[in-house]
Amino acid sequence: MVQMKPKLIAMLAGAALLAAGAVYLIGRGGGNPDDEAALSGSAAALDAAATGEVANFRAGAPLALPEVRFVDGEGRDRTLADFRGKLVLLNLWATWCAPCREEMPALDALQAEMGSERFEVVALSVERNGLELARAFLKEVGAAHLGLYTDTSGKANFTLKAFGLPTTLLLSPEGEEIGRMVGPAHWDSEDAKALIEAALAAY
Template sequence: MEPCTTPVLLDRNAPAMPNPERRRLLTSLAACGLGALTSRSALAAGTTPDQALSIVQPPRPAPDFTLPDLDGKPHRLSDYRGKVVLVNFWATWCPPCRAEMPSIERLYLSLKNKPFAALALDQGESLNQVFAYMGQLSPSPTFPVLLDSKSAAAHAFGVMGIPTSYLIDPRGNIVRQAVGGRDFDTAAMRRVIELLMA
């Protein structure tokens, strides 16, 4: 069975639920197929550079943030100016987020010697939760995984569900976005990124 690629919606106005209960509910909703389910193969089929991520018109400045990685090292988005940056909002309990992580790693490895960076911003989880999940991955991501523990960066970007990803141009503007899981390791995605590098 193909992994679910439907984004998990985040409701900022909902009353707080204990994390384990919230995770079980959201995972169940995603797994049960509520919403429009689309397979990864359907998302990737026939993709052209313009379909790889939706175009953001007009481009808008990306909100700056400084967040720690799993080793506690701070990463500031504006320090990546001059590079194309893929910013991915995700969580360990989100099935489509987990499904797309390996494709982000493959994309990153294929472009790591070019002016490109990938940043995965985990939403609302502790260092221990994220670290435990990363230990299950083989291979683990070699790009920075950051802790957006209070979802401040997600709120600044206007993220309504996860996974949500943004492509930021070398001047620091959001030029493309994607809501829902997808395969990032495609020729179309690399073409979009290489055009932004030019």
């Protein structure tokens, strides 16, 4: 078997993420500078707030999502509908995804600072090896403010068209997707917090 050098692997992974982002943007009708002019109201405000550490975030018109099923830390069945009424930052991750592992403490810090009756970070593990592996990892990195949610079927990735990990979706209080970011981000940065504040004001 041909062995690939780590640098080549990283380049291929980066290309895959870019391709996934392109597929998503095409599906949403984005990817063109003129599209920003087409955004109106809340979407435009959110798009304008996506700068600095979250400059790769792409806002769009509210998009209804299909049902996504998973379980919580107690093994109870949950769906995204359970979070209606809140702005939700939905992060899809897995323990085998290095960038996911690196950004988890930042997601935890964002939840600790901004989590409320109006906003929640929902970190959804798509770890096929089960609930306990995800639980152990969150404990390992000291993520004490995030709920434990996992989809061992891996269906969430396909249902939400998340073609690379991590992928983070921002959901309106009505449960509609209003934007997403493919790849990791410093979610505890001032840029990220400003994005969430803009979404709370707009939606």
